[in-house]
Amino acid sequence: MRPLRLLAAEFPNLACEQLTATDKASSKPKKLHLKPSEGAADSHTEQPPLSPTSSQRLPTLPNNLTVAEERPAKRSHSSTSTHPHPTGDHETDEEVAFSPAYDALVENEPKGKMSEMSDDDFLSGGSDDDFMDESMDSDFEEEDGTQYLDDKDDKPQKKAYEVDFTVLTEGEIKKAQSDAIEESCAILALTPENAAVLLRHFKWNKDRMIEQYMDGSQKLLEEAGVDLTGSNKPELKTVPGFMCDICCEDEDGLQTFSLRCNHRYCADCYRHYLSQKIKEEGEAIRIQCPSDGCKVLVDPKSITMLAGVGVLSRYYELLNRTYVEDRENLRWCPAPNCEFVVDCPVSQKQLHEIVPTVFCTCGHHFCFGCGSNDHQPCPCGLVKKWLKKCEDDSETANWISANTKECPKCQSTIEKNGGCNHMTCRKCKHEFCWVCMGPWNEHGTSWYNCNRYEEKSGIDARDTQAKSRASLERYLHYYNRYANHEQSGKLDKDLYIKTEKKMTMLQSASGMSWIEVQYLDAASKVLQQCRQTLKWTYAFAFYLQRNHLTTIFEDNQKDLEMAVEALSELFEKPTDQLANIKVEMMDKTAYVSNRRVILLDTTAKGLQDGTWEFTVEF
């Protein structure tokens, strides 16, 4: 495992750097929606009110940050995507890659197809190098501090949090289907139409299909809509004396159609029917004969012959949709209007040990497991739990029931925020006992000590209250930080545009070229990514048992958070200073990016090895 403070030596000024809020008034951290002290209480001992937003331990909470939306405000297929590309087309590589730090940064971008690195690549180095390598090892392995810079010389290696995936176009999806159909035709000696029908019926599970086909269950084939007689040449017929049961037309020469069940209707009604099913009801592979209760399926050939162009194109679209939805290794990119499909081998069963973030060609990155925006390092199951928890007000309700009561006289809500039980309602000045709710003057001489307070029931009540309060405070600790990063992200939806503006301003101010100001863009991307990651680290940490590993995780988290604040502060500097801090900024960008990699990598390894201990099952 890598040491935590890998690069601390390189950036000695980072830790002690004072993070100051800038004038960015718009990015206020989100206020918690819970307002505990509505009715206000007076107890004799003043105690600071429960204030979940305050934290002494956290370095300046990101007032000044500008980063972190999950995706560009405007998604488009253009090259202005603010996101790392799976294929790694670093437009500016040659020009900017003069700094080792920048190299390291570039390398941290996710790789789409890492698997191309084969063993051969390692072996082909030849044995000549072996000797040299050995002799040089001692020279190079001086200190951890330089390790990440060396990494860039290594072959790209898949990190524990990265998954293999490919992005497919609609054309490729169609080709995959026709390939599967062709293959099945060859194996089972079926017509392509029947093979397609059968494959769809088996949700493209070829093995299961072949197995069942070999078992030769005629009924099953019929159910699937396979016509083995081969006589299925759909055609329109005119039948003397025919009357259509749907439209009641009976004129001579009426074109009619029927499936093998011989439920015959006029062609117009059939077309109408298909259009209703396909266009209105979105049905494609399970359209039955229009006759009441008849289970015979309308086969693709018949649909092709009968349906009009508009209906047919929708039909093919639906077939494609069904194909993707039926395959566990495929998922449509959830970005609006994006028509790419991601192919990823991670199955639903693996989701407790890996968080499969994938990067669509359109620029959107999302979780292949659940389809939501990237939520590394937090596994899908915990994400679901966390979101549910945040949605539920049950925590708040708990808190309220444990910490507030109604004044027995005027019913206004009173919060108990001190240890004393002698309560005075602020509104009506009624004095009463918090424990028994009785009037205080009846307590006589037992000052501050209700008789019942010492009784078991009183102690229990106090315990529950304390527990509930502690659990709420714990939740709020994580929730606030989570919400904070989320909020910073939301407030900065226009970050990319702002960055572009900055870059333009910087160019005219400093005479730098467009290429030379790309470090700002790099910084903004990294900041966004890190915000997203940080946000989910809090949900993750919330469910961790307290142990050694958790402490390490939180150290990593803190390192990343501090680095992000520092970079973000640089990023917000006035334009005239930006040129002077270019190198510093690039170094910090690389550093931040690397902190993120370390955090994600160790977390992912822990998930894979099952070393994390959680407080819940998921």
Add this chain to the structure above:
Amino acid sequence: MALPKRIIKETERLVAEPVPGIQAIPHDDNLRYFDVSIHGPAQSPYEGGVFKLELFLPEDYPMTPPKIRFLTKIYHPNIDRLGRICLDVLKANWSPALQIRTILLSIQALLGAPNPDDPLANDVAQRWKEDEPGAIATAREWTQTHATP
């Protein structure tokens, strides 16, 4: 717009060969709109009641099912307070080969055989499961109060 042949034929037949216990009469000014009455089936808690319904044939009928609703208050696990009916042939299992006549027969059959496992009116269905005799008594009462001419 001219009335489709199918609707004309169906209407003619409904008038010429009425189904026992069921009446469906189109409005003069809107031939797609029917006043329907169904007699409660014998040996059911609805026996003796006459239930009024409204039926409307939408533009794309018979590709889509007719719209039907009870106007008379009825205590039944598959019929809600607004008179809407939970019946498969009125939804997913609709076939353009079905007719007004067949649908009304299905509704009549539903009165004879309530299905509390596929409920629309949840509280009624609940009661039907927990206290069938009580529910039937209520259904009978309602029939008395609301459906007796």
